Amino acid sequence: MSQNKINIISLGCSKNLVDSELLMKQLDANKFKVCCDEDNSDARIIIINTCGFIGDAKEESVNMILQYADAKKKGMIDILFVMGCLSERYHDELAVEIPEVDKFFGKFEWKSILKELHKEYKPDFSNMRMITTPKHFAYLKISEGCNRACSYCAIPIITGKHISRPVEEILEEAKGLAESGVKELLVIAQDLSYYGQDLYGKLMLAELVEKLSKIEGIEWIKLHYAYPTQFPYDILKVMRENPKVCRYLDIALQHSSDNVLGLMRRGINREKTVELINRIRKEVPGITLRTTMLVGHPGETEADMEDLKAFVKEMKFERLGVFPYSNEEDTYAAINYTDDIPQEVKEARKDEIMEIQMEISRQANQKRIGAKMKVIIDRKDEDFYYGRTEFDSYEVDPEVLISSQNFNLKIGQFCNVEVTDAEDYDLFAVVI
Template structure:
């Protein structure tokens, strides 16, 4: 019955999705029929897990709340809950502005949500999730929060200080996921580099990844969101020598000029950044690096932009994204700087960097033609199977397209392919 159904709308990043999956398991254990982002759902209870990181994400979250608030007014749903980052920061204001929402919850108030539904939180399921991704891979969150003080970032305000999960707890979760068919772990955290310092007094990232690689059934591990300052160099040996650890690293650098790195309070300068990138590539030959850049931050000059463009051309990152600065309440930048760079200038700077990156990506892809690579198949759509190599993460990176007319493959299957053609971002292949 629709009265017993709950549809969770999960917005924002992969870390948010993990929170959604944890809540879904609790609801499932309490005999609810629970879904995530289900189109045309007849569920009478809706829970929206919001994002509050940057302006566009906040706007998307508010639009979604208003959409379901209208649905409630029209009698299409009975109960509307809102949780997550936006709710954590602005629940009092939102409660006044959108009274149709039955209750607002913070980012981690799953027990309160379950109680509000007249059910009991079940501790035995606290480390278990309902996977919403294709069943052959899953995100694995190893910590919460962040201790860094980057000028533009509201994450520490929303989630608090860095809290590492114990190694044993993470390995237990990974073992359960692998037993359910997960072959690939996308290891995520706001700051991988700090993992372990709060619990063990030192970085434990390398030790954790080694233990995860021993989980039966696991084939790939990818690392996401390292911080360049105090980078844990011992992870590089693990990446180089352990065949289950992909030669892939997502490390957000944000900028290159000393002026901007100082204003952003990144704790690193240009020379140190170059040394870091060169050392990573030297110690892990063939590694793919994904990074993000932030443009339009207060104080960014044309000279800073020229420095950034030169840096991007020099470093030739295999994967790179750019986002324009937006003022976030209570951050250091919002308090101490003036957001005086026009939005159109920010967007133009973003486009400049992405135009450079498009050519870098095209050249890197062209160089792959003729290579044999291992691919995991994520989905089938129209005339192609879509897969990823060890150098690509889900949704954010290029895909490998394989003709479905010529080959019969299974979702979640790993196969050897030969790259036959390349576009700016995607590759084409045949199965060997």
């Protein structure tokens, strides 16, 4: 057992993972031995970075805290800290309900965590991280918080208003990542569309991405979590003309029905949404669009669901996920609407959309048989190497499977392949 070892359990989204990596660097700089999500760890200090976004994520976080609280009662660990979104939002309630936790911290209270461990925050390492992803790619968070007023979302309550990071600070971090071997940057934020407006008085996403693309060693840049309202159209020219910027965009649309979009307070309607998608596809030929839909929002009718199903069939998004509505305390929806759609109905609506999407994906994949594509290799097992094209992001998107019996590849290597077969989501290929 290691008294000086800390195991960070990082739950939730990639933005949370970046926070964990920043804290890990500070702990490492203070001579702790640090690991992340290590199974059967001998660490005597556990820090859980929680998620508090929707019901399922909150339940996962609470169950993880209870698991390690039980381990502490049994003497298997010495110190248990909890941080992150759930802790930020429910600090007082959690402290009463789970007294085994030594201390609860807010989302960004890294200095307080270090102080509790009798260590100091080191400013020289403030822009550095211990990367927990495969070393050839990393997430790059360019802002915190959100200024939107979506009815269902608790993010502004948890993280506050949108705060853009300065361009120079982001570039400095990205250069450090590239020097450590990172080839692919997965640019993330709660709202990419708004980047720069608060800090520079104008939307700056396109300018930032252009500068990131000039960093030596970076070969791919992918953009995640744009907002459809006030979309920064100048990024499309960059995506079309800059070979390092992947033709991939994650843009959460949530719904198509004017009724539901109004109830959600999204600031956009169906007509404007279709115009946006058509313009993106026209200006960036061959782009892959990933989006998410939210079903079961209070006030969503059967007619609204029919509209959404027709919309998904019409737009044929290359990548799509669906979430059932979760009633979150203190949000506009929780205060002003009644969550009167049964959970089983929400789940059934989710399944309906995903069944439609599976057929869309299957047909699109069949058309890719015979296509030649560039992939980056992420991992390997006994049978296959698993890679991604520029049209796929890590963990959330399909993979390209290449026989590990016939080819000798390296993790993090780029290679050109020809697609030989396809399933509903994944592709099979050979190296050419």
